[in-house]
Amino acid sequence: MCVTKPLVSIIMPCFNASLFITKAIESVIQQTYSNWELIIIDDCSLDRSLEVIGNYDDNRISTYMLSVNSGSPAAPRNLGIKKAKGDYIAFLDADDSWYPEKIELQLNRMLRKQADFSCTSYNLIKEGKVVSCYKPPKSATYDDLLINNSVGCLTAMVRTDFVKKHMFPVCGHEDFALWLKVIKDCGYVLGIQECLANYNVVEGSVSSSKHKLIPYFWHIYRNEENMSIADSLYYCARYFFNVVFFKYR
Template identity: 45%
Template sequence: MCNKNIENLVSIITPSYNSEDFISFTIKSVLDQTYQNWEMIIIDDCSADNSTEIIQGYIQKDSRIKLIYTKKNSGPSAARNLAIEISKGRYIAFLDADDIWLPHKLKTQIQFMNDNNLSFTYSSYYLIDEKGKDLGVFNTKSNISYTGMLRTCSVGCLTAIYDTQKIGKLYMEGVFGHEDYTLWLKILKKVDYAYGIQEPLAKYRILNNSLSRDKIQAAKYQWQVYRKIEKLSLAKSLYYFVQYAYHGVKKYN
């Protein structure tokens, strides 16, 4: 299959590292999309398991899926940036190799963006465990600004889409955690607001070793974002960090 309508092509950015347990669920959720004008760029970051063989099996069935190999393990930020660089779509969407989209995710979100002339959108999402068991829902905000994003991240990476035609190609920064968060901040310096769809459109898988479970490490990364990436003053960093801690306690409770 080939994409004839580049104008509304969605480039799906998927970093993959030892993802054999979940990558099939992720790819199938893309193949099941009711919106079919997409390319899926999977960047394998030097996996040592059978995930690349699984991915190649899907490539044989659908040429919209592409697999690129990194020369050395560089982490999800570098993998995503490589995929963004070679992407051909107007829209950049993100989907990690252990997460899942609902079938109407792309159709709903692209229509929402087109109908309202929006540059950057996201949605609520379900929380699941390693076995796919339901853990609840993350209900996102209807909109968020740059200063609002400094207080708390309301954008789940697996739901984010931005329009390169309106704001250009933008990349993630940093070699530590929260790289997707730095991208959201960068986008929100170019647009006044990001807008959220209240309906959950994806499923975020919480792994036992995931960063979201390591509150102390996540807090350290957050502080580095304020000071090293955004270069906020000590006073502003402390102010927003207190806000971040408050919202962090509430976020998944």
């Protein structure tokens, strides 16, 4: 009996990514798991991004364009989610890349563990060199995630119905806000210890300095999670303590 493999929808926002999007796309094409669709959302690029994307003749790749630049990855990702036809959704930014076995290993682990939400370990890349490998906890609950966003967006894979139910809010650090909503529905996130992706750290970006995320976390605690001022202060302090003393990511 032939069993149909689940379709994995990969959402890739793109803005002025002509210098590095080839590597990202190639890392998808080279996956050992073949039943995927790659949905690229161009956010009004001013460079040759669309020309580079157009060089690929693969019916699993589709491209959509926003009419106005959104200024954040939330809108392109949400459009990609709306277009997604897969059973699972994964995310890959145009300047990052995956190992060839990423989808196959991650999906098989999720199916075996009956997990609806997972993430993996990933390399942090600076100036083309691996500087460290971040490993998430083997399992994290909502309470765990509140004090340590252990889900790297480029490694996340989520059952589609959970993502379409919530989508990315436009709030700054939108992925963390979405993970909190998803994990309340599915119970936990499975942390796969194998390093399966490469994340490019851009110097000066908010994500390159974890203490800069605290104002975004405050907003998420207060406005997305509707926490009290006291609880929001508590979780911001816990997050800061973890970053400074335990050096999470």
